[in-house]
Amino acid sequence: MTVMITGGAGFIGSHICVELIQAGRKVVIFDNFCNSHPEVINRIRRITGTAPDAVRGDVRDVQALISALSAHGCSSVIHLAGLKSVADSVSNPAEYYDCNVVGTLRLSQAMQQTGVRNIVFSSSATVYGEPDVLPLREDHKLAPFSPYGRTKMLAEELLGDMAHSQSPLNVAILRYFNPVGCHESGLIGEDPNGIPNNLMPHISRVAIGQLPVLNIYGNDYPTSDGTGIRDYVHVVDLAAGHIAALDCVDRQRVLKVNLGTGQGTSVLELVDAYTRASGKMIPITFAPRRLGDIASYYASAELAADVLGWHAKRGIAEMCRDAWNWQRKNPNGYLDQ
Structure with missing residues (x-):
């Protein structure tokens, strides 16, 4: 079916x-x-x-x-x-x-x-x-x-x-x-219209040279390095x-x-992992916090394991490696046919 x-x-x-x-x-x-x-x-x-x-x-x-x-x-x-x-x-x-x-x-x-x-x-x-x-x-x-x-x-x-x-x-x-x-082949991936709203594609476009700098909104959160933590x-x-x-x-x-x-990863930790995966420096600048942003946000994954038999297998290193693989192979997204 x-x-x-x-x-x-x-x-x-x-x-x-x-x-x-x-x-x-x-x-x-x-x-x-x-x-x-x-x-x-x-x-x-x-x-x-x-x-x-x-x-x-x-x-x-x-x-x-x-x-x-x-x-x-x-x-x-x-x-x-x-x-x-x-x-x-x-x-x-x-x-x-x-x-x-x-x-x-x-x-x-x-x-x-x-x-x-x-x-x-x-x-x-x-x-x-x-x-x-x-x-x-x-x-x-x-x-x-x-x-x-x-x-x-x-x-x-x-x-x-x-x-x-x-x-x-x-x-x-x-x-x-x-x-x-993205998929390890680099054939499909995240291709947002215009300037990305999400962090990873924004980092990718800075790494490929399409955007000049990564704005990090807030470095005074009560976290280990002052930047927001996400799952x-x-x-x-x-x-x-x-x-x-x-x-x-x-x-x-x-x-x-x-x-x-x-598990939670801070913005600066993600930037550092992407730098290692891509070999590219990611210029950053700190900006004021955005209204509504939260310091830390990560899941309990216990129910997914118990009910679905599911758990995440890939870590931040693999996420950044595959995101960079997509970006370098498709600098203009799906327009690169």
Whole structure:
């Protein structure tokens, strides 16, 4: 049976496609390509020997979803499609609620109408907000501080309600921490539009000479070196977590699991690791803290190990090595065809 991946041409989606195909699963990508590139499909074929089917469509278009689910005989969905910039969500909250919440509603309605019951949802650790205690466990209170985080929380709640409706869904909610790295081939990777919002692609573009300097926002946090600490997880490990979730999504009505390493890495530690991996110096400058930034943020990975049998296998050195491999082979991203 086929797995539909909404947003499957994106950074995380493309890596999930590779893992699923290599595990013998059939895949169909459903994507409007607003933040991705069709060249991804060719790159997936080069890695796996199989090109996934692809449907160009918007996740808010319920009829397009129904048509794709039916035509491809889908048995389950991995729902990644959505907008993800915290800063942009503050500037354009309506757009985020429309895409992330309404899109999830339309998808769940399409699944109910086509009898597709299993969904793995791409959520985010931003649903937790300011940590009361670390590491962050799945039973920590939810108090997101940005419209983006609130859309993820609302989408979680929506799917929870759908799981207990007259046409129930089986729901696995995966709360990502900080996905980085790329496939070891260097054929697929993170290719953001414009100046990157996330730290690793920003470092990569400084290393390749496309950006002059890395701005580090805050060096006075109560951490070992004054810079913020985050839980970085290799995107291939993250992709493997989705397969593990698919394999057990129908065992309980709603499952909520962190996907992280359980370890924190500071900004300066990440820069140092990237310097070693690339052999490039990374010019840095310190800037004031950004509103809403948090000192330390990392996962408890115990539930993922217990319920999914999953744990992250790759460390910071591998993440930086693979990110640099992608950047040096594709200095202009997917435009380097």
